[in-house]
Amino acid sequence: MKQLMLGNEAIARGVYEAGAKVASAYPGTPSTEITEYIAEYDEIYSEWAPNEKVALEVAIGASVGGARATCAMKHVGLNVAADPLFTAAYTGVNGGLVIFVADDPGMHSSQNEQDTRLIARAAKVPVLEPSDSQECKDFTRKAFEISEQFDTPIIVRLTTRVAHSQGLVELGEREDIPLKPYAKDPGKYVMMPAMARKRHVVVEERLEKLTEYSNETPLNHIEWGDRKIGVITSGIAYQYAKEAFGNASFLKLGMVYPLPEKLIREFAAGVETIYVIEELEPFIEDHCLKMGIPVKGKALLPLIGEYNANLIRERILGQKAEKLNNIEEEVPVRPPVMCPGCPHRGLFYVLKKLKLTVTGDIGCYTLGTLAPLESMDTCVCMGASVGMAHGMEKAMGRDAARKTVAVIGDSTFIHSGITGLIGIVYNKGTSTVVILDNSITGMTGHQHNPTTGFTIKGEPTRQVDLVKLCQAVGVDRVRVCDPFDLETLEKVIKEEVAADEPSVVIAQRPCALLKHVKFNGALRIDREKCTRCKMCMRLGCPAIVDRGTHVEVNPALCVGCDLCTKVCRFNAFERVGGDHA
Amino acid sequence: MRSTSIMIVGVGGQGTLLTSRILGTVGISTGTDVKVSEVHGMSQRGGSVVTYVKMGDKVHSPIIEKGEADILLCFEELEALRWIDYAKKDASIIINTQRIDPMPVITGKAKYPENIVEKIKADYPNVVTVPALELAEACGSIKAVNVVMIGVLAKRTDIAEETWLDAIRKTVKPQFVDLNIEAFKKGYSL
Structure with missing residues (x-):
């Protein structure tokens, strides 16, 4: 019986059926569900790595150790993992090593539109590309075979529409693939110049053989x-x-x-x-x-x-699709917004009020760029906020640092913000880094990370202590603050940007979509008290709307986070059904 | 070749992903080829979201293109307007009469278009409006808007009611089955 499966789910099924034993990944749309589905198979060890480079290194290690191993990432994740990729092409594998890379044409949820095939060619690594869910599964199994037959890592390239479309898939059984014996082989696995020169010859010969294979394979x-x-x-x-x-x-x-x-x-x-x-x-x-x-x-x-x-x-x-209606209405765009109750809203409200330059990063909080919060100035790649704030200080001088903060999420900070922070301390910078600690990896749909204290399987584990971590790298000024306590947050940020040494502010409040987060129920506006000053609308909350004659709360959206009550000077917000509700 | 193309449009967070899961399950039980395409990630944060469900003897492309949808299931009025070009002339267009202002409207940079339903009705003969939010509330949860909408849609296909109910039972969490079946029936009776 066929099952309807997301491309990513079918990949996971293929990994399972191919007898793989180890999977490591960092989440990234549209690749995330591959590893989430793999985690549902207890026969495969799975984990969230701190970033894609580590994930690939874990997978390479598992392959050298003799297991069929895999890791998954989005296209820009492959840039992070490019370093191990290019040399893993030289070492080759022991157990099959398959890397899933999901490109995002159209940039549904990405910062660029790069094409993984070009990187694969530069790395001299073969690429398979499925076109539906069934092929996702079949090509995955085939990829492990090719990897072992040709002693090479291999990429399976997806795009958003394949990764996130469901199609019918015929399931198979899991192959029993025993661990291959590991034998010490420095000529293959230690890439010093003398060995690497020999391995490069192997890589070129392998590509010729793969070209022959490409001519013959039914793929x-x-x-x-x-x-x-x-x-x-x-x-x-x-x-x-x-x-x-x-x-x-x-x-x-x-x-x-x-x-x-x-x-x-x-x-x-x-x-x-x-x-x-x-x-x-x-x-x-x-x-x-x-x-x-x-x-x-x-x-x-x-x-x-x-x-x-x-x-x-x-x-x-030359066949143009016919327009079937006479509707010429201008349709307002609907950009994504921070959710009602989002902890990030408080921070960006304060940053805008203080008119600070904000180097930003990758996550839900990138939405702080959009009106009306409009406080983010830059967003380049994972971790860039930290290094860029430092670069701006070095270019524009210390006064600029007093008007600049870097903003980065907890998971992104672990991914590649730490190294930037070390750079600031070491190079005598004075930047302020705000870590938005919402206890989860948010944008990709709630994955655990080293700061949450749980593994991919939801098992408790040692939690990274962000305060101690920042102190350990030499930041003496580390402060923790609730982003919904607007007054304190404003005071703290003002003090930290003024300080002549590096500082970190950890804005701590869990993502509003986490199940354990409870609010008090929807609010409404007392029209008698409301003066239509619209201070509340500066929060950019999708639940607060201006109807022209009055401002009202959309009860279907409002969760009752009460942030608006903190900016309203007229006490116009009240709880639907009274405060006991 | 019989084929059905259903497009679900709405606002991130309205539960369109569950809708597509139920529709996909129904699709399998009809014994045809099925593809469901959706986009995860940033647009789920209150952005415009669209899901495609295609059933037929052989489905190639997972997406539905302009002028191809047999059914346009709209969770919100403005989104109905945004995607109307995708409907066939005789498509069933089902519109939840709910209005969610996008941020450009909230900030006053754009106006929410007036009389959306009338404008669509002027060009398309098969338009149904549904007060899905109220109907869902009457069942006990505004989150059931999506299943009310599925009920309305189900009535406009030739797939048996029991097939839909089965799909709901298979898809939603056990503790929410009763609520969702009630929501489905509310929609189905329209």
Whole structure:
């Protein structure tokens, strides 16, 4: 019986069926659920690592130790893990090593749109690319085999639409894969220059063999149809192209690096016009052009964003979808917002009031950039807030540091904020770093991390003490504060940015969506008392709306966090049903 | 080839993910190919969210495109307007008459469009409005808005009521089954 599975869930199932034993990851949309689903299998050891570099190193260690091992990350996570990746390509593996990387064309939840295939090529690591949930599972099993057969780490590349679409999957049994014996082999596993020079030769020879394999494997295959149009495609783009072109001929690539040159030539010889349909970079297209095969791709289709069948029909076949209505209404955008009750709201309200420059970071709190809080100035990558605040101080002088704070979440701080903080202390900076400690990794959907005190399986573990950690690296001024205590928070921030030494403020309050967080129930506004000064609206709470004639609370959204009562000078907020409610 | 394309649009946090899970479960039991596509992450924080459910003999693309949806299930009026181009001319358009102001409206930078339902009705013959929030409240939880909406939708498909009830039993937590079945029936009776 087939089951409906998210692409990410099917990956986890594939990892299970392939007999893998170790999985380590750092959460990142759209890859997070892979590891969450793996954690449901007790046969596999799973964990959240502090960041993707550590996760990959754990997986490499497990592979060298003889187990089938895996780690999952989003595309930008691979940048963090690039260091171990590039050299793991040299060492090769013992047990199969599969790395799942989920790209995010269209940037649903990301800071850039990079294409993992380019990094894989630079690292000389093969890449498989599934196009639906069934292939997610099947390709995962195949990836472990290829990894072991060719003694190489391998990447399975997903995109958001594959990772987050559910499709039918036929389940199989778990293979019993015994631990391979470990044998000390410095020539293979110690990458000093003398050894690495020899291993680089192995890498190049391996790529040639993989190219041969790519020509032979059923992962890459031709679906002959009408020979007028030939389409070379892979991943989700295959599905869009199938809808757009119907009975054209297809060369469907499941292995996108190294590319099957012989097969591509065979296909090209059999069709009149060849289109390459691929989201993001012209990876397949460039390779075909280099081979001297005249394909069309990015001249017609965009480098940016997601594709769909209509787009392909319009750009290639000249068929534009008809508009079925006369509605020309301007529709206001609906950007994401901090949830009602979100602890971050208090902090950004204060930072805006103090008119500080805020170097920001990656997480729900990046939403502090948007109106009306509008307090964040920068967001580049995980941990960047800390280093950037320091860089701004060194460029603009100490006075600038008195008007600047770095803002970073608890999980992001552990991921790569600590090293930046050490840099500030060591290099005599005076920056203030605010750690938003909401007791969870929020944006990716509530994963535990080293500051929460629980493992991926929810088992209690040693909790990182942020205060002691910051003190240990040499920050003497560490203060803990409730971001909903606006008065104290304002005072603390003012004092810390003024201090002529590094400081850390830990704004501590749990995420409003955590189950154990209870509020007092919805509020409403007493119109007699409300003067419509709209101070409360500066909080950017989606539950407080201006109806033109009056300001009101949307009872379906309000949780009763009471932050608005702290900015209202007229005591106009009251609890629905009275305070006993 | 019989196929059905259902699009669910709403605001992050309204429970559209559970809706798609129930629809997916129904899809499997109809014995056809099914794909459900949703986006997780940042948009779930109060942003505009859209989920696609496609059933048919063979489903390739998991997304529904402009002019393709047989059913447009709208959890909020403005979102109905945003995605209306995706409906077929004769699509069943089901609109929860709930209004959630997006931040540009809250901050006064944009206006919430007036008479959304009337505008849609002018161009599409099959529009149903549902006071889902009130109906859900009457069942005991405003969180049941999504299942009320599924009830309304279910009535407009040729899939048996029992198939839907089964899917709800399989999908929601045991302690919420009764509440959700009541919510479903409220929607189904409309």
